[in-house]
Amino acid sequence: MRKHLTPLSLAVLACTTQTAVAQAIAELPAVQVTDTPSAPGSTLSLDAPSATGSRLGLTARETPASVSSLGAADMAERSLTRAQDVAVRMPGMTEAPAPGNGGTSLVARGFAGHNSVAQMVDGTRLVVASGTITYPFSTWPMESVEVLRGPASVLYGDGAIGAAVNYVTKRPIFGAPQREAFLSVGSFGTVQGGVGLRGPINDVLAYSVYLDAEKSDGYRALMDTQRHNYALALAVRASRDLNITFSLDGGVNDDARYFGTPLRNGALDERLRRTNFNVADSVVKYDDRVWRAKVDYQAAANVRLRNETYHLTTDRHWRNAEAYSFNAAGTAVNRSDYLEILHDQEQTGNRFDTTFDGHLGGMKNRFIVGLDWYRTELVHTNNSPYGGASTVDPFNFPPGNFISPVPTLPGRRSRLQTTALFAENALDLTPEWKLVAGLRSDRMELDNTDLRTGVNLIKKYSPVTGRLGAVWSPSDALSLYGQFGTGTDPLSGALSLPGGGNTLDLTKGRQVEIGAKGAVPAVRGEWTVALYQIEKRNLLSRDASNPNITQQTGKQSSTGIELAFAAELVRGWTIDANAAFLRARYDDFKELVSGSVVSRDGNTPTGVPQRAASVWTAYRFLPQWQAGFGARYVGERQGNTANTAQLPSYVVLDASLAYDYSRNLKLSLAVKNLADRDYALAGTANARWLLGAPRTVLLTARAMF
Numbered sequence: 144m145r146k147h148l149t150p151l152s153l154a155v156l157a158c159t160t161q162t163a164v165a166q167a168i169a170e171l172p173a174v175q176v177t178d179t180p181s182a183p184g185s186t187l188s189l190d191a192p193s194a195t196g197s198r199l200g201l202t203a204r205e206t207p208a209s210v211s212s213l214g215a216a217d218m219a220e221r222s223l224t225r226a227q228d229v230a231v232r233m234p235g236m237t238e239a240p241a242p243g244n245g246g247t248s249l250v251a252r253g254f255a256g257h258n259s260v261a262q263m264v265d266g267t268r269l270v271v272a273s274g275t276i277t278y279p280f281s282t283w284p285m286e287s288v289e290v291l292r293g294p295a296s297v298l299y300g301d302g303a304i305g306a307a308v309n310y311v312t313k314r315p316i317f318g319a320p321q322r323e324a325f326l327s328v329g330s331f332g333t334v335q336g337g338v339g340l341r342g343p344i345n346d347v348l349a350y351s352v353y354l355d356a357e358k359s360d361g362y363r364a365l366m367d368t369q370r371h372n373y374a375l376a377l378a379v380r381a382s383r384d385l386n387i388t389f390s391l392d393g394g395v396n397d398d399a400r401y402f403g404t405p406l407r408n409g410a411l412d413e414r415l416r417r418t419n420f421n422v423a424d425s426v427v428k429y430d431d432r433v434w435r436a437k438v439d440y441q442a443a444a445n446v447r448l449r450n451e452t453y454h455l456t457t458d459r460h461w462r463n464a465e466a467y468s469f470n471a472a473g474t475a476v477n478r479s480d481y482l483e484i485l486h487d488q489e490q491t492g493n494r495f496d497t498t499f500d501g502h503l504g505g506m507k508n509r510f511i512v513g514l515d516w517y518r519t520e521l522v523h524t525n526n527s528p529y530g531g532a533s534t535v536d537p538f539n540f541p542p543g544n545f546i547s548p549v550p551t552l553p554g555r556r557s558r559l560q561t562t563a564l565f566a567e568n569a570l571d572l573t574p575e576w577k578l579v580a581g582l583r584s585d586r587m588e589l590d591n592t593d594l595r596t597g598v599n600l601i602k603k604y605s606p607v608t609g610r611l612g613a614v615w616s617p618s619d620a621l622s623l624y625g626q627f628g629t630g631t632d633p634l635s636g637a638l639s640l641p642g643g644g645n646t647l648d649l650t651k652g653r654q655v656e657i658g659a660k661g662a663v664p665a666v667r668g669e670w671t672v673a674l675y676q677i678e679k680r681n682l683l684s685r686d687a688s689n690p691n692i693t694q695q696t697g698k699q700s701s702t703g704i705e706l707a708f709a710a711e712l713v714r715g716w717t718i719d720a721n722a723a724f725l726r727a728r729y730d731d732f733k734e735l736v737s738g739s740v741v742s743r744d745g746n747t748p749t750g751v752p753q754r755a756a757s758v759w760t761a762y763r764f765l766p767q768w769q770a771g772f773g774a775r776y777v778g779e780r781q782g783n784t785a786n787t788a789q790l791p792s793y794v795v796l797d798a799s800l801a802y803d804y805s806r807n808l809k810l811s812l813a814v815k816n817l818a819d820r821d822y823a824l825a826g827t828a829n830a831r832w833l834l835g836a837p838r839t840v841l842l843t844a845r846a847m848f
Contacts, residue, residue, distance in 0.1 A: 184220065184717045184761060185709030186211045186233055187669040189622075189660055194266060195289035195309040197579070198298065198496065199509045199569050204660050207579050207612025207624035209234070209673045209705060212289040215313070218282050219325075220771060221759055222799060222813035222841060224335065224357075226279045229288040230308045232757050234671075234705040235723035236290060237777050239750045239825050241833060242402055242427050242461065245277035251292055251306035252677055253701025253727030255750040258632050261295060261303035264310050264392065264433065267453055268299050270519040270559065272488045272638050277459060278431035279310050280394055283325075283337045284353035284374035287311045292705070293675060294630030294654050296608040297581040300515070300563060304630040304652040304679055314388060315341055315349035315378035322848045325355075329841035332360035349378040362837055363417045365425060365542070366399040384441040393432035400425040402833070405467040405476055405537075409788065409829040415537055416821050416834060420476055423542040426462040431455070447498040459486035462545050464531070468830050481531025483551045485524040488638075492517025496565075507571040515563040521638040526551040557638040558590040575616050582609040589638070604649055606631045620662040629653045634683060647695050652679040668710030676702045678730075685733040685740040699748060701727040715763035722756040734784060746786045750825065754778030754792070761799075771799040788829035793822035795835070807847040815839040 189204040196203060196210035203210040211233040223229050227247050231238050239255050240246040249260040257271040269276050282288075288310055291298070295307035320342025327335040337355030344350055353374040361367045372394035379387040400421050404411065433455040440448045466480035496513025530548040567581040587604040612626030631649040658673035682697025703725025711717045732743040747753065755778060761771040775795050782788035796817040802810045819838035826832040 184217050184719050184759065185669055186213050186217075186719055186721070187660075187671060187707060187709050188212055188214075189662065189669050189671075193289060193291075194311065195291045195307065197569070198266075198511050198513075198567055199498070201569060201579070204616070204622050205569070205577060205579075205614060207577075207614050207626040208610075208628075208656065209292040209658065209671065209675075210289065211292075211707070212287050214287045215282075215285060218285065218288070219845060220761065220769075220799070220801070221773065221797070222811065222815070222843065224282055224327075226282055226285065226288065226310055227308075229282060229285075230290055231775070232759070233290045233292075234673075234707045234721035234757075235292060235703070235725070235755060236306065237752055237755050241825055242398065242400070242463070243275065243465070245275045245429065245459075246398065247276050247280075248274075249306070249308065250751060252675065252703060253699075253725055253748065253751050254305035254632075254677075254679065255748070258302050258634075259305040261299050261307040262310070263299060263307065265312055265435075266299075266309060267433075267435070267451065267492070267494070268517075269455070270490050270517070270638070271302060271633075272457070272486050272519075272521045273523060275459065275486065277396065277429035277457065278394060278433070279372075279392070280370065280396055281337075281355050281357075281372040283339070283355040283372065284312050284392070285310055286313045292673075293626075293656055293677070294608070294610070294628040294652055296606070296630035297565070297583045297610050297628065298567075300561065300583070300585060301587070301604075301606065301631050301649060302633055304632050304650075304654075304677065312374055312390075312392065313339065313341065313351055313353060314390070315351045315376050317343045317346075317349050317378075317380065323846065324848070325843055325845045327841050327843040330839045331362045332358075333839075333841065334358050335841075335843075347380050349380070351376045351378075361399055362839075363401065364419045365421050365423070366401050366419065368399050369397040371395050386439045388435075388437040388439075390435045390437075391432065392435075394429075396429045398427040398429065400427050400463060402463060402465045403467065403826065403831040404834055405469055405831050406829055407469050407473050411821065411832060411834075412537075413821070417837075418537065419542075420464070420467040420478055420535070420537075421542065422464050422478075422481075422545050424462070424544045425464070426460050428460045430458040432457075445500040447500075448495075449498075450493065450495045452493045453491070455488075455490040457486060457488040457490075459484075459488075461485075464533070464545070466831070469537075470534070475534050476537045478533045478535065479531070480529055481526075481545060481547050482529050483526045483545070483547065485551070487522040487524070488519065490517060490519040503570060509569045510566070511568075512566045513564075515565060516561065518558065518560045519638060520556070520558045522553055523555050523557070523638075524551060524553045527554060553594045555594055556592045559587065559638055560590075561585055561587045577614040577616075579612045579614065580610065583607070591638075602647075606649055606651070620664065622660045623658075624660070625655075625657045627653070627655055632679065647683070648681055650679055650681040652677055654678075663710060666710040666712055668708065670708045671706070673705045674703070675705075676700070682732060684731060685735050697732045698730040699728065699732065700730050701725050701751075716760070717762075718758065718760040720756075720758040720760075723754070725753050727751045727753060729784070732784070736785075741785075743784045743786075746784060747781045749781050749784060750790075752778035752780050752792070767803040769801045769803075771797075771801070773797040782826055782828040790823045790826045790832065793820065793835075794818075795820065795822065809845045811843045811845070813841045813843070815841070 196206040237250045239248045292306045295303035324338045335357045339353040341351035357370040374392045376390035435453040438450045462483040464478045498511045526549045563585040565583040570578045592599045610628035614624045616622040654677040656675040678700045684697035705723045707721040709719040756776040759773040763769045780790040799813040823832035
């Protein structure tokens, strides 16, 4: 017999069910959803955690320093395919590339080169070998690029007085799978393509695979390139609290073989702007690989342990005629410096740290302490003393082949071993005041052996660096900060002793910085202002009474201001702009010229622009269409320490047009150097300029699948 429910029974059942559901919901773990609003396309992202400005997970607003970043989507919007091209979009960052430094050298706050601007991958420092770093190159595997300006030695060790650049890679995820690809075709026979896959394999394993390649004929002879880059990773979620990630990243780059264009009487002859004076069998090739194993363990609610073990191998080969100059009559070009150099470098290291998140005297406190150890070995092979010479008609010449009267043999073996203890602390004195401090103590030993003479030199260093800063946030829309920090730089390439000696110390620097960071909610806007003064001491300087004596008494300084603003001014129209103004000087610097000591006091350091600015603006004028426009200005730079020759200032204009064909397919057309302007990226006095790329067009399809 079928039983019917009365209205009263239904009401009781409904009430019981509702109560049970409410109890079940109450028993579910709470999930906190947070939002970090920032202007679209902003390099500021003040409320997003920064892995570069601090190891404590502080946001850019909470960090008493200048921190900038740009994410993968914004790199794609601006068609930035080279890793260093992202860094130079940040406030005050410019470049000083050359094939000899891997084409990756950067300039920040008055200090140039790999010895003053550190570069890292996921926080792991890449040790400089003879002034050169060749990895990373491609932005395809990058999640973001972050920059900490000012001395960063307390976080990343020696060689970071100007800034530290961190390339953050995409890693495995346990959420919904992500699959993406791109294909580009462009000027000068350029073809680029890549694929990226990441997601879970099961509840325990997740993977990521990012591969890309590029081929180009180049815009002058001997500038054809072929590049292959990869980023592979496997994540193991052993338990809720323990995660392990294994990764392999690297690339093989057959790079352009262009070392500059000679000037005629100090001026560029436009007829030669597409001429390459290198030899036909020239070589510029890099092969970089880094293996890593990361362990992340949440030992307790407020205790986190992290460890990273890594091994980097780098093989580099250069074989080129690298110096070109016109003869006195201006009718022929003399080629010299027939150099063949090989780097065989290995770097092995381990970094361990423990983070404590709790309270100190009733105040919220975050503290991290760690140990950083690494050993780098370089075998430097060359054909020194470099000989070889030839003279050619600049308008009609066969490139010829590499010639050298000296065989290419191993020259030296260098080994650098570093052990460092570091600590950092962030204390919330009040809801408005935060005190941030850091300290690092390094023990370094550089062992250098001349393989041809057998002479061995050993030098030990024990630098201690630190920073102390405070942040005051009177409201959600404004933060004021101040900081004092110190850092160190090597005198020459990190794996070589300056002048072959072992009596010289590291150069030391200190910075005072004050600034403000704020928000303009009405336009989803963010802004920053930073004022700083940096002094770098212990430069090599000649003894005025005896030119044969080199003393470590020199000094160099810079004072500047950096401004940045990003906003969505109206719905669909965004802007990201920054500018930097500085005064960089040699304060105490003597050098030997034709047997006499000459003072360069008061002169501007070479390769340092004292004005720089960058802007990118984009407008979505229809639901599926977006137009973008960018401009980058780099001021005049000195070509020598005497300041008698300059590299002219330049402005490079870029434009783009993007069309969303569907939710999963986007087409874009980018034009670089829209005005097709000739400009000098770097140069040697008034003799030779390394010219930037001409107008370049790139059509790209990006797909999600």
